[in-house]
Structure formats: structure tokens, C-alpha cells
Amino acid sequence: MNLGLPDSGPPRFESLDAVRGGLAQVGYLADDSISGVVYLADRLSKPVLVEGPAGTGKTQLAKSVAELTGARLIRLQCYEGLDESKALYEWNYRKQLLRIQAGEHGKQEQEGPSWAELEEDIFSEDFLLARPLLEAIRATDPVVLLVDEVDRVELETEALLLEILSEYQVSIPELGTVRATQLPMVFLTSNNTRELSEALKRRCLYLHVDYPDLDREREIVRSRVPGISEELADQVARIVRSLRTLELRKAPSVSETLDWARTLVILGVETIDAAGARDTLHVLLKYQGDIERAAKELLSVS
Ligand SMILES: Nc1ncnc2c1ncn2[C@@H]1O[C@H](COP(=O)(O)OP(=O)(O)OP(=O)(O)O)[C@@H](O)[C@H]1O
Ligand SMILES: [Mg+2]
Structure with missing residues (x-):
């Protein structure tokens, strides 16, 4: 069935292993x-809809796939109030106005363009100011x-996205x-602050990205934090993992694990135990209640 869609081109990846290995090479585990x-x-x-808690590598996945495939990353950052003019295209009014004014000036000199000519020109x-969606559609490079x-945009903009996709x-x-x-690879990320439409979900492959398991988090730390020892990376991953089991207002994300690991390296810490972790908890947790809760817990296990 011809849906009138552009050619998807040759596959970008030879195998599942090539995806995993390639992503690891660009630092994404x-x-x-x-x-x-x-x-x-x-x-x-198909586009991929990536959902999951904050700081678990949703945005980074798209960036890393772009890096791996040698493609240009075009990013549409969504926010409440994002509309067609910022997502798709708009006319450069200021430039149009200048052009019109220049045309009027020319008319006084008897040599200006007719209105029809001017209209065609402007x-x-x-x-035209191409915004990310138009830019992606008309790109000829990967x-x-x-x-x-x-999930931050209103339903109208979501419908526009659906139409484009x-x-x-x-x-x-x-x-x-x-x-x-050509068909670009498309990633949509969501923090699940609201339900997306069934129609949009149907259009996409769904990927839930959760906190990594212990081994993967340790490897993420090792790949993203230069100079960290295997032992410290392991301890960091274990402590963060235990903190995630507590009932916190905001569990530490992978980005906070990385910040914490970097902090410890900067402070010259070589090994860390539960008690030692308490002094730098503010790097991992962002609510005072969570910090107190975690400190109490760490004290009880140390
Ligand atoms: N699997 C992974 N491999 C390597 N680095 C990772 C991985 N997951 C997360 N990170 C790192 O964690 C940090 C946070 O990732 P990212 O910004 O992609 O999270 P996010 O899920 O988009 O968060 P938010 O919902 O807040 O936008 C980045 O610095 C990223 O490099
Ligand atoms: Mg993100």
C-alpha cells in the first residue's frame, strides 16, 4: 500500500547488537x-515515544542516536503555549515590512514593484522562518x-504533531x-505530566525508560565520570539504588547519580559508605525532607 510517505532508505542498523554496541561507543548504555x-x-x-521519570536518559537517547548515525539533531523543545509559528514556520514580519517600505520608496521614484510583485516577493x-518541524521535513541530510x-503542549499542538508525523x-x-x-528518525519524550492522545500513541512505538539496574547504572557512572574507580562507581550505584527504595518526594535520577559521582571525585573521595554519603546528600536529593529521611536511613544501615 502506498501511503505517499517518503522512502525510509536503507536500514541504519544491521542488528540489535549493532544498536547496543554503537550506543555504548558514544557513551549511552x-x-x-x-x-x-x-x-x-x-x-x-516509526517515531519512538519515550516515557519515564526525570533524568533517566530520555533526551540523551535521541542525542546519542543522532551521534551514532552521524545525523543532525533537530530539537523541538515543547512548552505550554508552543504554537505552530514556533513549531512549524512563521513569516519574518520585520523583514517583510522592510521590503514593503523599500518597495513604497521605489514607487515614489517611479520604479517600484507592483503590489502583486511585492506580495509574491515577501x-x-x-x-520564511523555518522552525524545527519544517526544518526536519525539508532536510536533505540525515x-x-x-x-x-x-506532554507540555496543548492538545491543538499535539494534533499538529500527529499530522506531521x-x-x-x-x-x-x-x-x-x-x-x-526522507524519513527522519523521530523521538518524542514525555514525563507523563498528562496523558497523550491515543492517536499520537498509536502512531509511535512506546518505550518506557526507568531507572537503570545496578550494573547498568555502575557502567553509566564509569562511562560518564572520568577518573572514577570501579569500586567507587559501584558504591555510588549501590547507595543510590538503596535510596530509591525509600519513600522520597523525588527519587535521585541518573543525572543526580552522575553529579554525585563527579562531586566525590572532585572531593578526592576514594571509597564511600552509607555514613560518609550523608555529607553530600544535597547533591543527590533536592528536598530537605528527603535529605533528612535518607540521612536517617543511611545512619541505620551504617
Ligand atoms: N543510559 C545512559 N547512558 C549514559 N548516560 C545516561 C544514561 N541515562 C542517563 N544518562 C545521563 O543522565 C543525564 C540525564 O539524562 P537526560 O537529560 O537524557 O534525562 P531525561 O530523561 O531527558 O530527563 P528529563 O525528564 O528531566 O528531561 C544525562 O547527563 C545523560 O548523559
Ligand atoms: Mg529530557
Whole structure:
């Protein structure tokens, strides 16, 4: 069935192992489910919707896939109030106005363009400001499109996204339709602050990224924190893991684990135990209540 979609091109990855190994080479430690979904997304030419707690590597996954495939990363950072003009395209009003003024001036000199000429001119490519979605659609070089924190946009913008991700084309009334000549890899991330529409979910492959298991977190620390010993990386991962089992307002994320590990390296700490961890808990936890709760717990195990 021809859906009128652009050609997806040759597969980017030869095998599941190539995804996992390649990601590790660019410093992203994936588990089977992450590498499996990335592999399938490429084969099926589907966007990936990545959901999960804050700081678990959702954004980094898209960045790392771009790095691995040598693609340009185009990022649409979502926020409440994001609209078509910031997501898709808008006209450069200031430049248009200047052009009109220049035209009027010319008219007084008897040599200016007619209104029709002027109109055609100011609604041409030169006056268009392409925003990330349009930029990704008309790219001719390999790109990875990252729609970051999609749960922050209103339903209208979500519908726009859905339309773009279904058709890979954009209609600009004054210019015509821009069709993608290739299918980019697309990642949408969400912190699940609200439910996304069923239609958007249907369009995507779903990937839940949770906190890594002990081994993977240790490896993430080792790959991201230069100069850390194997022993310290292991201790850091173990302590963070035990803290996540407490009922905290905000459990430490991978980015906080990394900040903590870097802090310990800077402080010249070589090994850390539960008691020693208490002095630097503020790097891992961001609520006073959580810090007190964790300190009490660490004291009881040390
Ligand atoms: N699997 C991983 N391998 C390597 N680094 C990782 C991994 N997971 C997380 N990180 C690191 O953790 C940090 C946080 O990752 P990232 O910003 O992608 O999180 P996020 O899930 O997008 O968070 P948020 O929801 O707050 O946007 C980054 O510095 C990233 O490099
Ligand atoms: Mg993110």
C-alpha cells in the first residue's frame, strides 16, 4: 500500500547488537528494551515515544542516536503555549515590512514593484522562518528529530504533531506543499505530566525508560565520570539504588547519580559508605525532607 510517505532508505542498523554496541561507543548504555525499540523504530520507520521519570536518559537517547548515525539533531523543545509559528514556520514580519517600505520608496521614484510583485516577493523562501518541524521535513541530510517533553503542549499542538508525523508534509498556503524526501528518525519524550492522545500513541512505538539496574547504572557512572574507580562507581550505584527504595518526594535520577559521582571525585573521595554519603546528600536529593529521611536511613544501615 502506498501511503505517499517518503522512502525510509536503507536500514541504519544491521542488528540489535549493532544498536547496543554503537550506543555504548558514544557513551549511552542501553538495555535490551531500549536498543530493541530503537532497532525496530528504524526498521518500521516509526517515531519512538519515550516515557519515564526525570533524568533517566530520555533526551540523551535521541542525542546519542543522532551521534551514532552521524545525523543532525533537530530539537523541538515543547512548552505550554508552543504554537505552530514556533513549531512549524512563521513569516519574518520585520523583514517583510522592510521590503514593503523599500518597495513604497521605489514607487515614489517611479520604479517600484507592483503590489502583486511585492506580495509574491515577501511570501517567498527568503522571508520564511523555518522552525524545527519544517526544518526536519525539508532536510536533505540525515536528521534525528527530537520532540522533547511533548506532554507540555496543548492538545491543538499535539494534533499538529500527529499530522506531521503521519504525513511528513507541510502545506504552506503561499508557497505550496513541502514534502519530506526522507524519513527522519523521530523521538518524542514525555514525563507523563498528562496523558497523550491515543492517536499520537498509536502512531509511535512506546518505550518506557526507568531507572537503570545496578550494573547498568555502575557502567553509566564509569562511562560518564572520568577518573572514577570501579569500586567507587559501584558504591555510588549501590547507595543510590538503596535510596530509591525509600519513600522520597523525588527519587535521585541518573543525572543526580552522575553529579554525585563527579562531586566525590572532585572531593578526592576514594571509597564511600552509607555514613560518609550523608555529607553530600544535597547533591543527590533536592528536598530537605528527603535529605533528612535518607540521612536517617543511611545512619541505620551504617
Ligand atoms: N543510559 C545512559 N547512558 C549514559 N548516560 C545516561 C544514561 N541515562 C542517563 N544518562 C545521563 O543522565 C543525564 C540525564 O539524562 P537526560 O537529560 O537524557 O534525562 P531525561 O530523561 O531527558 O530527563 P528529563 O525528564 O528531566 O528531561 C544525562 O547527563 C545523560 O548523559
Ligand atoms: Mg529530557
